Amino acid sequence: QVQLVQSGAEVKKPGASVKVSCKASGYTFTSYYMHWVRQAPGQGLEWMGIINPSGGSTSYAQKFQGRVTMTRDTSTSTVYMELSSLRSEDTAVYYCACRAMNIQKYYYYGMDVWGQGTTVTVSS
């Protein structure tokens, strides 16, 4: 079955960078776009950006432009999300997610497979 497994919790100091990984299994890695979504404590879901594992193209939410970089490694079926210049407001759970659906325009149909989440804590 389609599964996304994320890397473990991180604790970072303000100004540092964090890189979270998301390893995909159970499908052809290059078949589906991968999203990153975060959730600060007690807050709602926030879409950060998307990567096309096939060619590596990305699109980021305006809020994170210049601070976020999403990459992929097709040899290990892994996508990465790196966030730089961390501040306390970046403390959150970070999720990768995709829509595993073999139809045209599948990417309009929500996200049905989610990683378990990675907690990133930014504290001095």
Place this chain on the structure above:
Amino acid sequence: DIQMTQSPSSVSASVGDRVTITCRASQGISSWLAWYQQKPGKAPKLLIYAASSLQSGVPSRFSGSGSGTDFTLTISSLQPEDFATYYCQQANSFPRLTFGGGTKVEIK
């Protein structure tokens, strides 16, 4: 960017009640809307996609409707396991998506 506004932000209801949550887009998004359920400490779960299509495995008491700017998620008969927070998400502006602020369904 397209803004998604959910209402109410929270609702208190009893088991067996009919619950309706609304989501309004700042501009027309056709039917490119999804609904999610999230329980504390868990990843979101997809309930509805394309505004009204039920995701596989989701109970039929969940339904979605709407198009353009106004959408509704309805739980026809609230069950104990339905107490959670619900989010809408638009995909009309793919690849850039946005979520609504969430609606918490609490026990009355």
